[in-house]
Amino acid sequence: MSSDTIRLYHATASPNSRRVRIFLAEKALNVAFVPVDLGQQEQHSEAYRAINPRRVVPTLVLTDGTAIGEVPAIWRYFEEAHPARPLLGVGPVGKALVVMWERRVELEGFAAVMEGVRNAVPRLKDRAIAGSHGYEQIPGLIDRSKQRVANFYGDFDARLTEVPFVAGDEFSAADITMLVTVDFAARAFEMAIPPACGALQRWYDKVAARPSTTA
């Protein structure tokens, strides 16, 4: 299926979609946004499954019909095609360090919030893991996720006493995932930044003031 424009299939309330929207805003890139109605389960429709068999948003569809799913993959496409305003690091070491820090934020923070939410929300009773297969919720994961998010906040508060941004001296994709994680945890998991995490809160106030974060 070819098209004149690159299209991003996304949902406004989807934290993973927001990771891509902020990235695009930071790089000042425009694509056509196509909403996927998660409330109406549109991600499970035959049409959407044809472009993303994992049935998750976001998905980027290029003009030749190539579909790219997974946030780090979509980011990689835009960073390579439009290297200006780099968000995935500069040079071999810089690129590796952004991948490392962004991944740690995702594994220890973002994924923990997501796991807690998916194992708690009644409407996801049989959909505890995103994707094409159903899995039942495991209630024990809710508390474990909360412990993980608390530890994540403490660990990254310590990190941000040492460096201005998550991956070091420059704003990067690691900060995008961190910001989205904090907002997601506060909104869906009732875990805002704890008062003891002063460095993390100062980092948050600075990054949340960037115009891209309204994307």
Place this chain on the structure above:
Amino acid sequence: MSSDTIRLYHATASPNSRRVRIFLAEKALNVAFVPVDLGQQEQHSEAYRAINPRRVVPTLVLTDGTAIGEVPAIWRYFEEAHPARPLLGVGPVGKALVVMWERRVELEGFAAVMEGVRNAVPRLKDRAIAGSHGYEQIPGLIDRSKQRVANFYGDFDARLTEVPFVAGDEFSAADITMLVTVDFAARAFEMAIPPACGALQRWYDKVAARPSTTA
């Protein structure tokens, strides 16, 4: 801490270490291998925590002392520093598709096996998640992980009826993670490739014959 040579801290039996060793062998790159004795809990030592606060192997340490953890980050460093024999794709679209497919294999296969093993093995009773914090095992995750691995085998068997390698026409890092996942699942989780997955088995036989896989 500076050094004359790049060092990879790894463990022979660690599947994540093997992902890096095969990558290096495919690119014909040499680094100094420094063993970390997981049986003796050396990953929790003060010396190792100083280079990797997540206390996991592998970690790459550059000659200026910069420490790079997380497999995709270590790969990114080598791919950018040594672009010959590319394993992370070519061009913006090719690179994005390798990131996507490698990540799907990791999330749906590798991570599922790891979760099952870590929540089952008696000596990891209070260490169900790798990292610097202790978490108790949740027995319900063992069965859920087995379901996930079974679905993963079915999904990627279907994929490999359509393409010769996981990410498409070329061998890539996605095949490395797939091979390591299959061997890990067979060895530690008693889940070899099922007889019904003929395309996956043919892919396995072809890839396992590459000299790099003994690394």
